Each structure stands twice: as structure tokens, then as C-alpha cells.
Amino acid sequence: MGPDPAVATARSAVREALGGQPPGGLVLVACSGGADSLALAGALAFTAVRMGLRAGGVTVDHGLQEGSSERAGEVVKALSGLGLEPVESVSVSVGRAGGPEAAAREARYTALDEAAERLGARAVLLGHTLDDQAETVLLGLARGSGARSLAGMAPRAGRYLRPFLGLTRAEVRRACLAMGLAPWDDPHNEDPAYTRVRVRREVLPLLERRLGPGVSEALARTAALLREDADALDGWAVRALEEARDFEHALDVRALEGLPPAVRSRVLRRAAVAAGSPAGTLAAVHVAAVDRLVTAWHGQRGVDLPGGVKAIRRYGKLHFGPAGVAVPGEKRRKA
Incomplete structure (x- = not known):
């Protein structure tokens, strides 16, 4: 048997x-x-x-x-x-x-x-x-x-x-x-x-x-279907991030504006994590605030992210880096 x-x-x-x-x-x-x-x-x-x-x-x-x-x-x-x-x-x-x-x-x-x-x-x-x-x-x-x-x-x-x-x-x-x-x-x-x-x-x-x-x-079937969708969107986001990034690792806002929100949010999250923001504490509310620098820009100063990272928009570019560090084209404030 x-x-x-x-x-x-x-x-x-x-x-x-x-x-x-x-x-x-x-x-x-x-x-x-x-x-x-x-x-x-x-x-x-x-x-x-x-x-x-x-x-x-x-x-x-x-x-x-x-x-x-x-x-x-x-x-x-x-x-x-x-x-x-x-x-x-x-x-x-x-x-x-x-x-x-x-x-x-x-x-x-x-x-x-x-x-x-x-x-x-x-x-x-x-x-x-x-x-x-x-x-x-x-x-x-x-x-x-x-x-x-x-x-x-x-x-x-x-x-x-x-x-x-x-x-x-x-x-x-x-x-x-x-x-x-x-x-x-x-x-x-x-x-x-x-x-x-x-x-x-x-x-x-x-x-x-x-x-x-x-x-x-x-x-469980729902999870499998969503995993296929998420994998496809993540792959798209990887390509979009490389296409939007310039030689200074800033992101071109016009390239980001043309992306679907589901892809753009993934691009912004990846860029923030790459700049040092911990993936475990970088929440959807943080990514949404960065997204407003792209889609609802009215001169706001920037977005503070976990890990001491800041997202700033300057001259059509989105910069991610340590908070307090000047980005290209930005003058340091006097103490």
C-alpha cells in the first residue's frame, strides 16, 4: 500500500x-x-x-x-x-x-x-x-x-x-x-x-x-491574483524609476506626472527607500505626501520622511536626501 x-x-x-x-x-x-x-x-x-x-x-x-x-x-x-x-x-x-x-x-x-x-x-x-x-x-x-x-x-x-x-x-x-x-x-x-x-x-x-x-x-486565490498584479506593477515601477532619474539621482516631475497613480506611488516609495528611509516605517501617508509634490505642487517646502530623509521639489525635479542637506539650486538658510 x-x-x-x-x-x-x-x-x-x-x-x-x-x-x-x-x-x-x-x-x-x-x-x-x-x-x-x-x-x-x-x-x-x-x-x-x-x-x-x-x-x-x-x-x-x-x-x-x-x-x-x-x-x-x-x-x-x-x-x-x-x-x-x-x-x-x-x-x-x-x-x-x-x-x-x-x-x-x-x-x-x-x-x-x-x-x-x-x-x-x-x-x-x-x-x-x-x-x-x-x-x-x-x-x-x-x-x-x-x-x-x-x-x-x-x-x-x-x-x-x-x-x-x-x-x-x-x-x-x-x-x-x-x-x-x-x-x-x-x-x-x-x-x-x-x-x-x-x-x-x-x-x-x-x-x-x-x-x-x-x-x-x-x-488564498485572491492573494495569488493580487500577487500577479502587484508583481506586474512593481516591474513597471522599476523601469519607470530608471527612466525618470537623472545623473544626480533626482526624478523628473514631468515623467512622474504621466504615470498611473499605482505606479507612481511605487516609484516614489522605491526612491525614498533608496535614499535611506526605512521600508518598515515608510507608510502610505508618507508616500501620499510626496506624491502631492508631483500632482498638487504649490511651492510647499518639502516632506519629512522616516529615517531623516526629506523629499524636495526644485526646478521640475524631485530630490530625496538627508534632511538639512541643500539640493542643487537651493540656497542654505542662514542660522
Whole structure:
């Protein structure tokens, strides 16, 4: 008899995600010990050897719960028991910036990046499921985010691969148990203090009851469609930025005026980030203020942006640079 259908589906998803990896390359799985990432580890252990790849694992100890180091040790044993090598547990210090969820995520990805670099891994697999994608889309919608946020998580983002985005959480858990693995259920995943947990336990079930089944699948499809649109607009913005930029790295206002707002806002955001404004704190309201220098110019002095960056319009050019530094054609004010 063949494997449980859920196991076969999980292995097939991993095999598809790893297509194109060079033979002998190292692939890591990020594993918390939960059902999603443990099933991913099991599927990777089976699939990698058949594709001529090396497979290892990393678990991140956030230190946020009593006994977290012991649980990390148990995850290491489980991953090693699957035949993964190398396997590491990495301890991190979680800050407070952006709230507990964002801070933990930032610390986790930093640790995974460092581990991948240190071990020479070509890819890191993450266990996000279709249900996680639906939650991400709803959270972005609630924040009033743009298309890129509503596009959710990409199946491939740099070294990170998410093979299970097309599988439901229930399917993945079934695969985990069918492989004979014992997942750990994080109590944080039941804590209503976290916004994502409230979406998972309250909002999505309510939508399913009121609108009928299939809401999560529909949200995931929406994310995929929006990702295609956002990718196309981002590509257009990259080309438009180069065409509008002069030898002094200023942007020609006339070139910007002719762009659709969706493209122009992306151009302005990229220019601000390139000048040193942090992408994480550069909000839509900042970009909209810079856009008014292009579309509603009446001699305003400029726009202060996060990171000590200022956008100034002078003689038909838009300049981005450190606040307080004179731009070409501008006289410094006397102290």
C-alpha cells in the first residue's frame, strides 16, 4: 500500500517546491515542532534524498515561554530522528518594536537568515498553509493595506520556500500524524491576545458560517491574483524609476506626472527607500505626501520622511536626501 493521501500530497508539494535546486545542495526546514512544520520536515526528509539533495533543520527558541529551551531540544531530536543533518537550535532575543508578533517574526527571520548563511543552505522551507494565507489576507484588509499586503505570502521569496500554501491546516496535520510524528501545540496559537488568533478562531469561522464553506480557499486565490498584479506593477515601477532619474539621482516631475497613480506611488516609495528611509516605517501617508509634490505642487517646502530623509521639489525635479542637506539650486538658510 502507498502512503496516506495526505502524506503523498505533502511530499508532492515539497518535491514541486524544490524543483531546480542543484544536486547536493543543502535545504533547511524551519521547524517549531508544530504539526505544520513537523509535517514539512517529514516530507523533506523523504523527498530530499530522492532528489539528490541534503536536508537539515533549524528550530528557533524565542525564549517567550517557560521550558522553551527544553522543547527546542525535543525538536532537534525529532528532526535528527528523521535523518536530517545538520540540525540546530538557535536562541534569539525578542524585542518589542511593532508589537510581540512582529518582534518575534523579525527575530526568527534574522536567525534563519544567519543559519542559512553559516551552513551554506540554498533554501529554507517554511510550513505556512492555505489557512495561514487566508488569515494574512484578512489582517492586511483590516489594516487598509495595499495590494502587496493583500497578496499575502509568496510561495517563493528569496531563499524562503512555502510548499504548503496550497494545503489546508487540517490536511497538513493529518499528514503529520500519518507519518507517526508527535506535534507540539503552542498555547500561543490559542491565545486571543494575538490578533491572528482572533482571526483564526473567531473571524474566519464566522465568515464560513455566514457565507458558506470555502472562504479560506477564496482568500488564498485572491492573494495569488493580487500577487500577479502587484508583481506586474512593481516591474513597471522599476523601469519607470530608471527612466525618470537623472545623473544626480533626482526624478523628473514631468515623467512622474504621466504615470498611473499605482505606479507612481511605487516609484516614489522605491526612491525614498533608496535614499535611506526605512521600508518598515515608510507608510502610505508618507508616500501620499510626496506624491502631492508631483500632482498638487504649490511651492510647499518639502516632506519629512522616516529615517531623516526629506523629499524636495526644485526646478521640475524631485530630490530625496538627508534632511538639512541643500539640493542643487537651493540656497542654505542662514542660522
